[in-house]
Amino acid sequence: NAGVTQTPKFRVLKTGQSMTLLCAQDMNHEYMYWYRQDPGMGLRLIHYSVGEGTTAKGEVPDGYNVSRLKKQNFLLGLESAAPSQTSVYFCASSAQIYEQYFGPGTRLTVT
Amino acid sequence: AQSVTQPDIHITVSEGASLELRCNYSYGATPYLFWYVQSPGQGLQLLLKYFSGDTLVQGIKGFEAEFKRSQSSFNLRKPSVHWSDAAEYFCAVGDLNAGNMLTFGGGTRLMVKP
Numbered sequence A: 001n002a003g004v005t006q007t008p009k010f011r012v013l014k015t016g017q018s019m020t021l022l023c024a025q026d027m028n029h030e031y032m033y034w035y036r037q038d039p040g041m042g043l044r045l046i047h048y049s050v051g052e053g054t055t056a057k058g059e060v061p062d063g064y065n066v067s068r069l070k071k072q073n074f075l076l077g078l079e080s081a082a083p084s085q086t087s088v089y090f091c092a093s094s095a096q097i098y099e100q101y102f103g104p105g106t107r108l109t110v111t
Numbered sequence B: 001a002q003s004v005t006q007p008d009i010h011i012t013v014s015e016g017a018s019l020e021l022r023c024n025y026s027y028g029a030t031p032y033l034f035w036y037v038q039s040p041g042q043g044l045q046l047l048l049k050y051f052s053g054d055t056l057v058q059g060i061k062g063f064e065a066e067f068k069r070s071q072s073s074f075n076l077r078k079p080s081v082h083w084s085d086a087a088e089y090f091c092a093v094g095d096l097n098a099g100n101m102l103t104f105g106g107g108t109r110l111m112v113k114p
Helices: none
Strands: A004-007 A010-013 A019-025 A031-037 A043-049 A065-067 A073-078 A087-094 A106-110 B003-005 B010-014 B019-021 B024-026 B032-038 B044-050 B056-058 B064-068 B073-078 B087-095 B101-104 B108-113
Touching (some): A004 A087, A031 A073, A043 A065, A043 B101, B003 B087, B003 B101, B010 B019, B024 B073, B032 B064, B044 B073
Parallel strands (some): B010 B108
Antiparallel strands (some): A031 A087, B003 B024, B019 B073, B032 B044, B032 B087, B056 B064
């Protein structure tokens, strides 16, 4: 039982490049989330999903897209990376109203 | 919109001393409240949660928190801090009307002196 895993762990992009972050969970959770963490700002929600095939915007969705084609996977895409997207990205999952379980994070640097 | 404030950005305590980390929230209904801990370079681990019932909740690693509705607070406490407790601590409030999304405070970094 791996819980929540994230791929990759580190990535460096040039401005304008695109990439996809993959989140996978093996707990059969309905809900999944993508957050970004910046110093002094805690974690801020980017997008979330309440079930397979559904997505919704969080607090800071601009510049990101997501897809939930399979229940166990939640993808976060950056179509044209900007230096402001340099951050640590965390994925989480939960069983409806219960607590969220977090992955180990992906550290992204955009130069 | 809900919000969470953690007034203390950094706290330093001596090993063996007691600890209280402050958390104030703003939420229109009965809040679902959480405390998470993050060690350097790691993800977040749940310490404890409040959904309803007893306002004093016990968590892992000897932590507890008390929900005070009148003060809109959910402070985290530990009677005797260990060096391994040095980490960053986040308070969060959950919104059931929006996919249980969490709104986090800015975090409190705890340092423990030997």
